[in-house]
Amino acid sequence: MAMASIARRKMTLISRCSGSLTSFSRTFASSSSDENDVVVIGGGPGGYVAAIKAAQLGLKTTCIEKRGTLGGTCLNVGCIPSKALLHSSHMYHEAKHTFANHGVKFSSVEVDLPAMMAQKDKAVSGLTKGVEGLFKKNKVNYVKGYGKFISPSEISVDTIEGGNIVVKGKHIIIATGSDIKSLPGVTIDEKRIVSSTGALALSEIPKKLVVIGGGYIGLEMGSVWARLGSEVTVVEFAPDIVPTMDGEVRKQFKRTLEKQKMKFMLTTKVVSVDTSSDGVKLTLEPAAGGDQSILEADVVLISAGRTPFTSELGLDKIGVETDKMGRIPVNERFATNVPGVYAIGDVIPGPMLAHKAEEDGVACAEFLAGKVGHVDYDLVPGVVYTHPEVASVGKTEEQVKALGIEYRVGKFPMLANSRAKTINDAEGLVKIIAEKETDKILGVHIMAPNAGELIHEAVLALQYGASSEDIARTCHAHPTMAEAVKEAAMATYDKAIHI
Numbered sequence: 001m002a003m004a005s006i007a008r009r010k011m012t013l014i015s016r017c018s019g020s021l022t023s024f025s026r027t028f029a030s031s032s033s034d035e036n037d038v039v040v041i042g043g044g045p046g047g048y049v050a051a052i053k054a055a056q057l058g059l060k061t062t063c064i065e066k067r068g069t070l071g072g073t074c075l076n077v078g079c080i081p082s083k084a085l086l087h088s089s090h091m092y093h094e095a096k097h098t099f100a101n102h103g104v105k106f107s108s109v110e111v112d113l114p115a116m117m118a119q120k121d122k123a124v125s126g127l128t129k130g131v132e133g134l135f136k137k138n139k140v141n142y143v144k145g146y147g148k149f150i151s152p153s154e155i156s157v158d159t160i161e162g163g164n165i166v167v168k169g170k171h172i173i174i175a176t177g178s179d180i181k182s183l184p185g186v187t188i189d190e191k192r193i194v195s196s197t198g199a200l201a202l203s204e205i206p207k208k209l210v211v212i213g214g215g216y217i218g219l220e221m222g223s224v225w226a227r228l229g230s231e232v233t234v235v236e237f238a239p240d241i242v243p244t245m246d247g248e249v250r251k252q253f254k255r256t257l258e259k260q261k262m263k264f265m266l267t268t269k270v271v272s273v274d275t276s277s278d279g280v281k282l283t284l285e286p287a288a289g290g291d292q293s294i295l296e297a298d299v300v301l302i303s304a305g306r307t308p309f310t311s312e313l314g315l316d317k318i319g320v321e322t323d324k325m326g327r328i329p330v331n332e333r334f335a336t337n338v339p340g341v342y343a344i345g346d347v348i349p350g351p352m353l354a355h356k357a358e359e360d361g362v363a364c365a366e367f368l369a370g371k372v373g374h375v376d377y378d379l380v381p382g383v384v385y386t387h388p389e390v391a392s393v394g395k396t397e398e399q400v401k402a403l404g405i406e407y408r409v410g411k412f413p414m415l416a417n418s419r420a421k422t423i424n425d426a427e428g429l430v431k432i433i434a435e436k437e438t439d440k441i442l443g444v445h446i447m448a449p450n451a452g453e454l455i456h457e458a459v460l461a462l463q464y465g466a467s468s469e470d471i472a473r474t475c476h477a478h479p480t481m482a483e484a485v486k487e488a489a490m491a492t493y494d495k496a497i498h499i
């Protein structure tokens with residue numbers, strides 16, 4: 001059944017796309033030489049991908065970026081540097097705590113923080129330059145500067161070199177992303193009170209690090225510094241960390257992080273932050289009110305969410321609406337309320353993730369080229385890159401219950417997976433939720449060392465409406481961690497073999 005649906009889908013897409021390209025080429029054949037078909041404001045994963053895709057589809061495209069380097073938050077101060085530090089700190093932690101179990105012994109292991117930071121910076125600069133190379137290859141015009149709307153088709157750019165130019169376009173895509181956000185009354189100095197950007201560049205390992213917000217950034221950056229020796233306490237307003245995660249997986253995940261010596265203060269709010277002495281003193285209170293307590297820190301990381309970035313963009317000048325969270329509402333074609341102006345990525349509603357921004361970028365460019373684009377926000381995978389990683393796609397058990405859907409759950413612990421045992425890294429599980437009547441997979445949640453890679457089998461399965469039996473009857477290589485996905489699928493509609 002699943003195979004038939006794949007074939008049907010492909011045919012629909014092909015028939016929708018062909019034909020429209022010809023009419024598009026005609027539409028743009030008369031472009032004047034200084035006017036672009038598409039102007040993208042912002043060179044992050046949303047913007048640079050939209051620009052490349054638009055150029056590949058034959059549109060004359062310019063991308064404006066104020067930072068001086070391409071790749072946006074993700075490449076410069078987000079996904080890439082954080083994953084570099086997560087990997088380096090994991091290597092140190094492994095060398096110190098688990099290599100001996102494999103018969104590999106050192107007389108001493110130490111952290112060279114400047115070298116670790118240099119490795120991170122090398123990864124960042126290599127990748128940002130790589131995107132610049134992709135712009136050249138695809139003939140995307142790159143303007144370095146701060147863009148502001150003069151009209152719905154004209155952008156004034158204060159260039160990094162100090163001049164001003166006006167860039168014109170038939171279609172403008174806003175891809176200005178998101179920015180760090182503090183708490184009311186707390187100033188981020190990026191030294192003692194840091195955002196993720198400061199936490200990626202500390203010059204010393206803090207003795208005590210307090211993390212405000214137990215979401216993606218808090219747990220990833222908290223893990224980095226905990227592995228390097230900081231005493232890390234996470235203060236979270238909600239009753240649980242990563243509130244969007246499947247409850248059962250989250251419970252195991254939290255236990256694992258506690259074993260790694262991270263402390264959690266849940267249902268707790270920060271009332272004030274005092275930096276008048278050498279360290280930082282935080283006054284805390286239960287979320288519902290009650291007795292206050294003091295928590296001391298050398299460094300405080302504020303990771304309580306990010307905010308859409310539309311500062312000084314001139315949206316009010318051309319009448320682009322924003323919602324009460326500052327995001328730009330768009331329709332299914334990424335069009336804002338102003339004709340010719342589109343928005344994608346972190347600046348619009350939806351998950352604030354780099355791969356979602358990229359999907360938006362491709363789909364938006366396809367629409368502008370007269371083709372059909374498509375992004376299903378319900379099937380965007382999420383990964384927390386701790387160790388083990390936690391990855392998910394589709395619905396949690398709580399969501400399925402709330403929808404009143406009858407369902408079955410299949411689980412398989414990594415402890416029973418031969419590859420995980422072989423490498424002595426067997427914490428976690430695979431959990432699959434499928435509709436009871438049809439066996440169609442509704443959600444997959446994985447905690448495993450490489451969950452961020454394993455999840456893609458599940459993403460594909462959900463994308464094509466597969467059943468748990470479809471995965472279970474697919475041959476998986478042995479010994480691999482992916483066999484845990486197959487076994488969990490078997491357990492969903494029948495029984496697992498290896499437990």
Ligand SMILES: Cc1cc2nc3c(=O)[nH]c(=O)nc-3n(C[C@H](O)[C@H](O)[C@H](O)COP(=O)(O)OP(=O)(O)OC[C@H]3O[C@@H](n4cnc5c(N)ncnc54)[C@H](O)[C@@H]3O)c2cc1C
Nearest residue numbers: 042044045046066072073078079147177345346352353354
């Ligand atoms: C620490 C951290 C770790 C993260 N890790 C991950 C991860 O592992 N995986 C993941 O999927 N996501 C991760 N994210 C989220 C990810 O970075 C964002 O979802 C993604 O970057 C959004 O892409 P974007 O193109 O919409 O915006 P951005 O990447 O924010 O890019 C927008 C760009 O627009 C530029 N800009 C803004 N206004 C103007 C203007 N007026 N003129 C010119 N240029 C302008 C900005 O300088 C910026 O470069 C992480 C974020 C952080 C902070």
Ligand SMILES: NC(=O)c1ccc[n+]([C@@H]2O[C@H](COP(=O)([O-])OP(=O)(O)OC[C@H]3O[C@@H](n4cnc5c(N)ncnc54)[C@H](O)[C@@H]3O)[C@@H](O)[C@H]2O)c1
Nearest residue numbers: 213214215216217218235236237238303304305306352383
């Ligand atoms: N691996 C990844 O994909 C990855 C990594 C880092 C960041 N990101 C993205 O970046 C965005 C920002 O990350 P984030 O971790 O800042 O946000 P988040 O939304 O993931 O987590 C914020 C957490 O802070 C809590 N919180 C909010 N206000 C609080 C307060 N006053 N006191 C205590 N806790 C409070 C929330 O309940 C939530 O648990 C996320 O939307 C995420 O999608 C993704």
